[in-house]
Amino acid sequence: MADYKLELKGICKSFPGVKALDNVQLSLRPGTVHALMGENGAGKSTLMKCLFGIYKMDQGEIILDGQKIEIGNPDEAMKHGIAMVHQELQPVLARSVGENLYLGRFPVKKFGPLKIVDHKKMYADTEMWLKEVKMDFPAKAQLGTLSIGQMQSVEIAKAVSQQAKVVIFDEPTSSLSDNEVEALFRIMNDLRDKGVTMVYISHKMDEIKRIADDITVMRDGTYVGTWRAEELSTDQIIEKMVGRELTNIYPEKEQDIGEVVMEVKNLCSIHGNSFQDVSFTLRKGEILGFGGLVGAQRTELMEGIFGIRNVASGEILIHGEKVKIKHPIDAMNAGIGLITEDRRGNGIFGCLSVKDNVGVSVYKKNLLAKFILDHKTINKIVDDSIKMLNIKTPSMKQHISNLSGGNQQKVIVSRWLANDPDILIMDEPTRGIDVGAKHEIYEIMRSLAKQGKAIIMISSEMPELLGMADRICVMCNGKLTGELDNQDEMTQEKVMAFATQF
């Protein structure tokens, strides 16, 4: 018997422009729960995806039971007894639990010359596996009718049914209620007793202390170290996660901050597990950072303010006056702009030109005889913003999809600037952008603030948050858990402490 059930050695993985994993290692003792920790973007999920064969690693080896193995795709991983419960579940909601459990490997029986799906066996086996993980919903229930926790236990049952010896849990509790977390831990303890080895990715310190045997910490795609769980205190874990120097690629901060332009009071989402009772103020000329872990509901909050998501209660005051925002058009009229996190999903119009991508926000302001588009003025606006933000494009007729991520982002910024908002909300403004373009975006943000715009910046990258924000609000699990307005107070440790205050 080898010392370790599974070892990863010298794993390297690069994406275009980023080295996501640099010589990372991970060693799992058999029959333990191994917590993998690190900030957003530290490379935890990437590492697990390499192990599970979703990504192909550039370098490194995987050793299972002392034997070197190759994993080219998830199917091979499963054949080696490795299963993964994904961060974002991807079930077929419209089909039954049994069908989801046996998707891709339906039991079949002979029907004359044909092979048909053996429903009876499938559902009987499903019932058995569900019992195994102590879940008591019917195998024929439609998956979409279950809670997220129950869906997760279906995933776990699936892993168990494949006789998995190594199960990876990628932030399984991020959307679970307390009861569901308890149920999950019960299953994990059972599995551990049966000798199953588990990798557990989570940000929640108290959970780690409860369930983990070993802890491995990663930072910026590198390996920091591995410890027994009882050796480390929560503070030590945080320190190891964030322990890095800030590099100075950020423009100097603004001292001249003006009056309050927006006040958000007790804003609550219509969904209980989304943002609740959030209040904050935003001042002219400042960059207000919103920190927190992925899933802290920051995006949802901003979308609520902007009228994309429904708000159950609370109010928004702009320049001291109460405004009703039911639709993005209301938000625009109130002088708010939103640069969304998911640039491809709800930012750019991929098949349209740079001009159309910028112009969409100003068509209604540039009309001749009230209905004919004033192409001359619009061209000038677009041309000016291409020059001002230094957008690299052969012409304004270029399809935006042919531009780099950084230039696409600048186009979106131009779209909103063309509409001249007082308040600009930027959700992860530098996600998926290379370092040079990041710096340009920072310069643009700072100069906008200097011009008197108020900027809200959501950022999950700690250095960016600390380097750019004049003030930081930290959210955790839908609630505003802290606010840091003194530059000296703004440390990674403080932000992290608020961000994990579940």
Add this chain to the structure above:
Amino acid sequence: MAKMNRKKINDFLINNGVIIVMFVLVIYTGFTSDNFFTSNNLMNILMNISARLVIALGIAGCVITAGCDLSAGRMIGFGGCIAGTLLQKMDYSNKFFPDMEPLNPFIALLIVMVICALFGTVTGFFIAYLSVPPFIATLAMMEIVYGISMIYTKATPLGGYVKAYTDIGSGKFLGINYLIWIAVIVAAITWFIFNMTRHGKYMYAIGGNMQAAEVAGVPVKLTLILIYMKAAAMYGLAGFMLGAKSGGASVQLGYGYEMEAIAACTIGGVSVTGGRGRVSSAVIGVTVFELLKVALQYLGVDANAQYIAIGIVIFVAISLDIRKYIAKK
């Protein structure tokens, strides 16, 4: 260098493949048949194109927003029948409204377009506000409109139109048939709407990325309703034109035209995934389609085999068109 040129030629052939093939086919037909290249025949082809173009331009708006409109064909029949009942001669024995003076054709046209537009608005409402997929919403409207047309006309064909109405089908201005002029004007107006108004730009934005359009403050719902309303009014106009041309109408008028129009749009380069397509796409598509039909007829291809040819052209055209965009990525 030679390699570059060859690539360019290849690209050109792929990007314009269908049009080139069509051009060759037309030339071939022209030289092998005696009376293909006569002004009479060409005028005839243009006449056929005119109503089809109006329909295709209506449907193009829906397709650009990644939708479709299955109700077009029945809406044409409906429009043709309403126009017919309002424009019959007093001395026609089977007159639908025996005591009613025939209306001025332009007023009748207006009535037809308004009624069709109302139905289009209902379709648009279901699509925009209740998120019914366009395929299903327009399918439902197709059934409803058909039923209403049948009840309204009692399933009897209409005829005996006043001269003022049939003149629209046969009269000429500057040697060119009125129907062709109508199509040209509709194309010009549509071009204007697509390129020079907010509505047109919003339409492309919705087709390009509906979520992004919503975030960017585009009035998505209103725009969608307007698109289906406008399209339905154009089908009404097309029905009116077809009635004028043939001097009669029945509920079956225009049946199946919606599929041809969608096919024509896509052949011309309107993308069914949304966001792409111009007025010229519809013009090219409809022209290619009609020329193909006529050329096959002239070449003596069996009428039923023509369907097969048309099907193959759609397959090839769309495959080539999709290739253009995939290659760009």
